[in-house]
Amino acid sequence: MRKKIVAGNWKMNLDYNEGLALFSEIINMVNDEITGTQQAVICSPFIHIHSLVQLAKGYHKVAVGAQNAHQAESGAYTGEISAKMIKSTGAAYVILGHSERRQYFGETNALLAQKTDTVLKHDLTPIFCIGETLQEREAETHFDVIKTQLVEGIFHLSAEDFGKLVIAYEPVWAIGTGVTATSAQAQEIHDFIRKEIAAKYNQAVADATTILYGGSCNPKNAAELFAQADIDGGLIGGASLKSRDFLDIVKTFN
């Protein structure tokens, strides 16, 4: 049985005090409301991470993650944060290759392959994001785009290392737009991703890989999305900024 995960991505929102207040609300609700084995994750801005990890002690249904990490171990990279630094805070996850990083910061599949190696080396779990733009879907190249992202970004990993990561499928046209992929559209891609993993590695590796859906996921549409055979949870942007909405999405797996 693969792990069910609902990860919140706060993106560049919430100052330090606002972040701690929201996280406190979340952990106070989690123990009362989460009755299943699903894992909730909050991927906050770097400034919050250490404090959130401290607050989360004793609440193992909630883990903390970062939204990016540099590919190098250390060095003269002003303004950057290394995987080792993230690990030292007690965080467990790192989002890699979010479409906003690809679009606004020029992150390529080749760079993301390096970041994945570094993050895994420091025993953090990458949440590796893939997904097509609207233009690519309209041109019907979305399967090719996703396959290339897999091949160039993470298919260099050994089967053992591949087993340590989480994949998030986020169609770029559904992110922050209020337009969700239909459950059938999302399932079609998740099934495709799992078949590609089986072809590259084997069926056991594919069956064990957690594949999240992201893109305008909310408490109203989560149940139908998460009921699909190959959708193992969500990567939640806007709705993760409200404790009630985030918890309601996490509770889909109760």
Ligand SMILES: O=C[C@H](O)COP(=O)(O)O
């Ligand atoms: O990482 C999260 C995704 O980009 C989804 O964002 P959204 O839920 O605001 O559409």
